[in-house]
Amino acid sequence: MIRPKSPFRRVAAIAAGALIGLAGVGTMAAPASAHHPEPSGTYCFAADGQATVTWKVGNSEDITAKITSVKSTVPSDFTSGDLKLDATLPAKGTGFLTATQTYRFAERQPKIELTVEARWERPNRIITEHRTVEATRAGTCAAEPTPTPSSPTPTPTPTTPASPTPTPTTASPSPSQSPSESPSPTPTATPVPAEPVGTVESTCDELIFTIENPADGKTVKITLTPNKGEVKTLTVEPGKTGSVSFDAVKGLTVTPAAEGLDDTEPIAWEQPAECDKGEGGGLPLTGSNTTTIAGGAVLLLAVGAGLFLIARRRRLRFTA
Structure with a gap:
């Protein structure tokens, strides 16, 4: 059938x-995930001008990272917390790194920012990226109580025996009161252009530099000078992302230079663990x-x- x-x-x-x-x-x-630290911060001012800043840094990835750079615009050291150079950044969802700073502002409030750079190592690539965050105001700090000076106890005046001729007494002028201190001016934050985000990635055959320029930033122009090969220039306008790459060879270093760039140390290509041994070579395993x-x-x-x-x-x- x-x-x-x-x-x-x-x-x-x-x-x-x-x-x-x-x-x-x-x-x-x-696609590959976008590795980056996740910093945040708050600050408060006391009536006497004392400021307290609290920082917290998280991780965007499910693996730990290493803190390679920490810079704060606050003119004081960290007074507490575990955020420091070479610290281990916990994996996403497992914890944060924290730090606290205290200082007294003088004439005007400085820009309160924190820049954190971290490094992730995966079998097929090594990623280094930084993030900059500006602290937000969290109200007024609790001021310590100031003791109120008590009024002095009047000293009894001894009795003067009567004399035939009364001597006129001259009243002593009362001591002048010291002028009260004028309250400290309330600091005001000045808006500044957003800073670009830079990423350095070592793959099996390339050293890649990427700049993400926020829409409210300024045009970025960076010159990259390798110790082997030709100099390259990367220009990124606001709201755009650009990148350049260099062929990976053993001993390759690239020195960045740009207006306003503080860190101009050479950046070396690092061979990921799963790449073929030798001077670069092999197919890229990223993405x-x-x-x-x-x-x-x-x-x-x-x-x-x-x-x-x-x-x-x-x-x-x-x-x-």
Whole structure:
């Protein structure tokens, strides 16, 4: 007996093949995550001008990172907390690094900012990125109670015996009161342009510099001078992102230079753990691998086509 072919088998086979292919391509083409520290801060002022700033730094990734640089615009050291150079930044969701600073402002409030740079090491790439954050006002600090001076106890005046000729007494002038201190002016924050974000990434065959310029920033122009190869210039306008790369070779260092850039130390290419040994070489393992994606997609589509052909075959079943 010949059983009629179900009309749904062909549709099911086509759908299964397409889903397998799309799932494989989506998995292999997933972009790399954007590694960055997540700093935040608050501050308050007491009536006497004493300021207290509290910082907190989180992690955007599910692996720990190493703090490679910490800079604050507050003119004092950290008085408490575990945020410091070479500290381990806990993985996302497992904790934060904190720090506290106290200082007394003079004429006007300085810009209260914190810049934190961290380093992540994954098997196929090494990422270094920094973030700058401006502290936000959190009200007025609780002022310590100031003791009120008590009035002096009057000293009894001795009685002077009467004399035939009264001597006129001259009243002593009362001591003048010291002028009261004028209250300290309330500091006001001056808005400043947002700072760009820089990322340095070492892959198996490149050293990549990326600048993300916020929309309310200023045009950034940075000159990158390698110890091997040609000098490159990267210009990034507000609201845009730009990057340049250098071929990775053993001993490669690149020195950045730009207006307003404080850190101009050479940056060295570092070979990730899973790269081939030697002077660079090998295919980059960062992000999407086009060849692998294409090959996987072809293979999965072939499987889908095979399922489709199987579904089209007419099967003969004989029964006694």
